Amino acid sequence: MARRYSFEFSGVAVSAAQDLFQIIGAAGKTVKIISVSLADIDTTLPTNQQLQLRARFLPATVTNGSGGSAPTGQPFDPGDAAASVTCKANSTTKALTSGTASILLADGCNIYAGYAYPFAAPPVIGPSESFVFELLSTVSGTCTMSGTCIVEESGG
Numbered sequence: 001m002a003r004r005y006s007f008e009f010s011g012v013a014v015s016a017a018q019d020l021f022q023i024i025g026a027a028g029k030t031v032k033i034i035s036v037s038l039a040d041i042d043t044t045l046p047t048n049q050q051l052q053l054r055a056r057f058l059p060a061t062v063t064n065g066s067g068g069s070a071p072t073g074q075p076f077d078p079g080d081a082a083a084s085v086t087c088k089a090n091s092t093t094k095a096l097t098s099g100t101a102s103i104l105l106a107d108g109c110n111i112y113a114g115y116a117y118p119f120a121a122p123p124v125i126g127p128s129e130s131f132v133f134e135l136l137s138t139v140s141g142t143c144t145m146s147g148t149c150i151v152e153e154s155g156g
Contacts, residue, residue, distance in 0.1 A: 001153070001155040002023060002032075002061065002073070002078065002148075002152045003075060003076075003080045003081070003083070003153050003154070004034065004035065004077075004150060004151070004152045004153075004155065005025070005073035005074060005080075005083040005151050005152075006028075006073065006074045006076065006078040006148055006149070006150050007021060007071045007073050007074075007086070007087040007148070007150075007152070008071060008074075008089075008146065008147065008149075009068075009069060009071060009089040009090055009133055009145075009147055009148035010041075010146040011041060011144055011146060012069075012089075012140060012144065012145055012146070013091050013141060013142050013143075013144055014090070014100040014135065014142065014143050014145045015138075015141070015142040015143070016044055016092055016111045016135060016138055016139075017092075017134070017135055017136055017138050018065075018067075018068070018090055018091055018094070018134070018135055019065045019088065019089075019090070019091040019132050019133070020036075020086065020089065020092060020093055020133045020134060020135050020147050020154075021036065021087060021088070021089055021095050021102060021131075021132070021133040021142055021147065021149040021153055022065050022088040022089075022091065022130055022131070022132050022153070023024070023059060023085060023086075023087055023130060023131040023132075023149060024045055024062070024064065024065060024085065024087070024088070024096045024130050024138070025083075025115045025123060025125045025126050025127045025128060025130065026084035026085050026086070026127060026153075027127045028084075028127065029084050029087045029125045029153055029155040029156060030124055030125065030126050030154055030155050031096065031124070031125045031131075031151050031152065031153045031154075032119075032122035032123065032124055032125075032135045032151065032152040032154075033116040033122050033123045033125065033131050033149065033150075033151055034118065034119060034122055034148070034150040034151060034152055035116065035117060035148075035150045036052070036055065036116075036133045036147070036148070036149050036150075037114070037115060037116040037117070037147060037148045037149075038053070038109075038110050038114060038116075038119050038135075038146075038147040039114035039115070039145065039146055039147070040111045040112070040114065040143050040144065040145055041144050041145065041146050042144045043045045043136060045102075045112070045137075046111055046139070046140070046143045047111075047141055047143060048110070048111065048112065049110070049111050049137075049139060049140050050108050050109070050110055050111070050137070051108055051109050051110075051115070051121065051135060051137055051139070052108045052136040053105075053106075053107050053109065053133070053134065053135060053136065053137070054103060054105065054106050054107070054133075054136055055101040055103070055104040055105035055117075055132070055133050055134070056060060056101045056102060056103055056104060056131070056132045056134065057092075057101065057125070057129070057131060057143060058095060058096075058097035058099070058102055058126075058128075058129060058130040058131070059097060059099035059100070059101075059102075059124055059129050060086065060097055060098045060099030060129075061098040061099070062094040062095060062096070062097050062098075062128065062129070062130045063090065064091075064095055064130070065088055065091025065092075065093050065095040065104060066088075066091055066092075066093045066095050067090070067091050067092035067093050068088055068090035068091040068092065068152065069088070069089050069090060069117070070086065070087065070088055070089070071087050071089050071149070073085065076105075076122060081125050083121075083151075083153055084153060085125075085153050086146050087149065089147070094132070094134070095132050097130070097131055098123045101123045104123050104131075106119065107154065107155060111139070111143065122152070123150065133147075133149060137146055141146065151154075
């Protein structure tokens with residue numbers, strides 16, 4: 001039975017390009033990426049700017065990003081077990097793969113508008129693979145941001 005989890009970061013000072021989320025596949029499981037979102041939550045308006053965003057699939061041997069946090073997946077059904085899939089957020093050293101990374105989405109938004117993207121065909125991540133949602137552009141000044149990645153785990 002598939003289980004849904006939400007990974008989030010909240011109120012993080014962002015001043016550099018980074019992996020906003022890295023979803024890391026777990027042994028014996030597959031995970032579908034349902035949606036990603038990002039918003040600036042500053043109480044004072046930051047500099048008006050465009051954010052360059054990208055989602056990538058990293059196959060084969062993945063070197064995880066670093067410099068951020070490791071949020072705990074929150075189940076949508078409180079009776080569900082803890083997620084097997086893991087997440088890293090706000091890694092300023094980006095994740096790498098020994099395989100060929102696939103770009104699943106190249107997009108952008110105005111910082112004032114925020115960003116929400118539900119995948120019509122959710123990417124499937126297997127064991128030893130990763131999904132990365134990246135901020136490619138360096139922001140003007142430091143912005144306080146929050147984001148969410150919703151996943152669906154099945155198998156095992």
